[in-house]
Amino acid sequence: MNDELRQRGIILDELRTQLAEGTISIGAAVKRLRSEITGLRQEQFADMCKISLRTLRQIEQDEGNPTINTLNAVFKPFGMRVGIVPTRR
Template identity: 60%
Template sequence: MKKPQEDRGAVLDDIRQQLADGTLSFGGAIRQLRLRVTGLNQTDFARMCKLSLRTLRQLEQDAGNPTVATLDSVFRLFGMRVGVVVGRPRDMERF
C-alpha cells in the first residue's frame, strides 16, 4: 500500500463538502476515497470494502444501480453515511 500524500482529515472534509454541494458524484467520491485516502489499487480497495472488483468499478463509474446499503457500506469505512438531506430552497423552486 502506498502512503497517501494528503492529510486524511482535510481530504475527507473536501470530499464531504463536494458531495454536499452536488459537485461530486458518489462514484467520484468513492474513487477519491480510494486514491486520496487509502492509496490502494481497485483490487485491494474492493477487498477492503468486501465488494467484488466488478462492483467497485461500476461504483466508481457511476454505472449500475447500487443499493443504498452497498454505498453506505463503503462510506461507513470513512466515517460517512448515505442518507437524505434537506435541500436548499432554490432547489425546491422547480416544483
C-alpha cells in the same frame, strides 16, 4: 498530527462538503477516497469492503445501480454513510 494525516482530514472534509452540496458525484468521491485516503488498488479496496471488483468499478464510473447497503460498505471506512440531505430552494 503529521502532515499526511492533516492532508487526509482536509480531503475528507472537502469531499463531505462536496457530496452534501451535490458538486461531486458519488463515484468521483469514492475514487478519490480510495486512491487519496487509503492508497489501495481497486481490487484491495473491494475486498476490504466485501464487494465485487465489478461493483466498485461501476460505482467509481457512476454506472450501475448500487444498493444503499453497498454504498454504506464503501463509505464506512471513512466514517460516512448514505443519508438524506435537504436541497436548496
